[in-house]
Amino acid sequence: MNQAFCVSDIHGCYDEFVALLKHWDVDNEQLILMGDYIDRGTKSKEVMAHIQQLCHTYKEQVIVLKGNHDAMLGEFVEDPRGTLAERFLRNGGQQTLASFIGERVAHLSREEQANYMETHYEQELAFLQSLPLYYEWGNVLFTHAGFQSKYTTWQESTEEHFLWIRQHYGKENGSGLRNVFGHTPTARIRSEEEKHGSHEEHHGIWISNDGKYIGIDGGCVFGGQLNGLRIKKDGRIVGIIQEAKQ
Known part of the structure; x- marks a missing residue:
């Protein structure tokens, strides 16, 4: 084409x-x-x-x-307490976690949020990571x-x-x-x-x-x-x- x-x-x-x-x-x-x-x-x-x-x-x-935002989600999941995770959360990451996890996101620690994403959305995370x-x-x-x-x-x-x-x-x-x-x-x-x-x-x-x-x-x-x-x-x-x- x-x-x-x-x-x-x-x-x-x-x-x-x-x-x-x-x-x-x-x-x-x-x-x-x-x-x-x-x-x-x-x-x-x-x-x-x-x-x-x-x-x-x-x-x-x-x-x-x-x-860059697609990359930041992976950084958060990899190290939810790290500096790069802070950058993700400051730049709209909270809305992404709420979209994927739902209302319960507010009751989860960062580690639990990251684990939830890794457990339930492994395919989506791998897809974003693989992009050119x-x-x-x-x-x-x-x-x-x-x-x-x-x-x-x-x-x-x-x-x-x-x-x-x-x-x-x-x-x-x-x-x-x-x-x-x-x-x-x-x-x-x-x-x-x-x-x-x-x-x-x-x-x-x-x-x-x-x-x-x-x-x-x-x-x-x-x-x-x-x-x-x-x-x-x-x-x-x-x-x-x-x-x-x-």
Whole structure:
């Protein structure tokens, strides 16, 4: 297939995700999901179940990348009292645990919560752990957060870069590929631009002036929207869909 439909940063916004997927042309497009399926929103469990069903049904037609929030859940389960577990809980992890465990979560210790997840959701945890960090497809590089632009080749980027980097889009993209990324809400990118004279502020897809970076995180869980990007293998954008927070 020479066309893809891309979505990023669902964050438990299941209803918006399902609504957006109605625009996916199953017969003619790959589906590329770019990380952060859980945390902050209330329906992380439903989002995960739906993604796994999509993978089961459509096999290699569905590409699922790992986001930093997806990685943090594994860190919590591995060491529920560690520093990384604290980071998970500070950044919406409580909502994820409540989604998977239910009301009883409030009566469980961290160790009990981690054990419950490991016991009842081993498959989901293994699925998230196994996800790739990027997807190179024709003239396009899909990443969750981005890559280290200052390196000679983008492949030198570390897992930390792919999952967590900020403001890479402010540096020259020498990869030779058009980078589609999530992680940083587009309203935040536009806010940064406003400091330099631009006054446009909305949650739609953002494209750098040189066209080499495309940000698609509409900040749905923050009251924004879930964006869908249609893009050709040669890097041409052919459609933009948005699903407002319900």
